[in-house]
Amino acid sequence: MPMVTVSISPVQAAGIRDAVDSGGYASSSEVVREALRLWDAARKLGEYKDEVLAGESHAGSGRCVADMFADHEAVRRRTA
Template sequence: MPMVTVSISPQQAAGIRAAVDNGGYASSSEVVREALRLWDTARKLNEFKADVLDEISPSGGRCVGDMFADHEAARRRSA
């Protein structure tokens, strides 16, 4: 497996150590691998959501309130 060096905060390091010490994981590498799998899943889900919103909403998934606020801001700038 390729090795990668990353910097994490002291709180993140403590969380990883606690997860291993509590027996939830055999090693810190397992914790990080699971975190990366979750991150990848969330990233793919967000891409999927964006694709679906683009298909069903011509506004790109924006709510009516956002579109109205943009319209009002443009109206004020042109006044």
Template sequence: MPMVTVSISPQQAAGIRAAVDNGGYASSSEVVREALRLWDSARKLGEIKADLLNDESVASGGRCVADMFADHEAQRRRSA
């Protein structure tokens, strides 16, 4: 698997550590991979919406990935 180095905020790093420490994820890499999958899904959904409505503002006016990830985490906690 390719290695990529990124910089994140201290709050983001703490959130990743907490997700692993709470047992929701096995590793930091797992958290980041899931976040990237959500980002990719959101991006694709935005593109589909824009194509369907032929409106460029739809793609940029959607929810941010952080909100989607927070919703996903809340749903995981509820179903655990």
């Protein structure tokens, strides 16, 4: 599998550690892959495109991959 280096905030790193420590994921790589799958699905559904067309920057919209991942985790915990 290709290796990619990224920088994340301490808060994001803590969230990844919490997801692994709680047993929801086997590794931090698994958490990041899931987040990327969610981002890709959202992008394909046009959410990102709709924000851009509406003139909102992604950062200014308050929504980011971490937000989408947090939403996904909350739903997953409620349905577990």
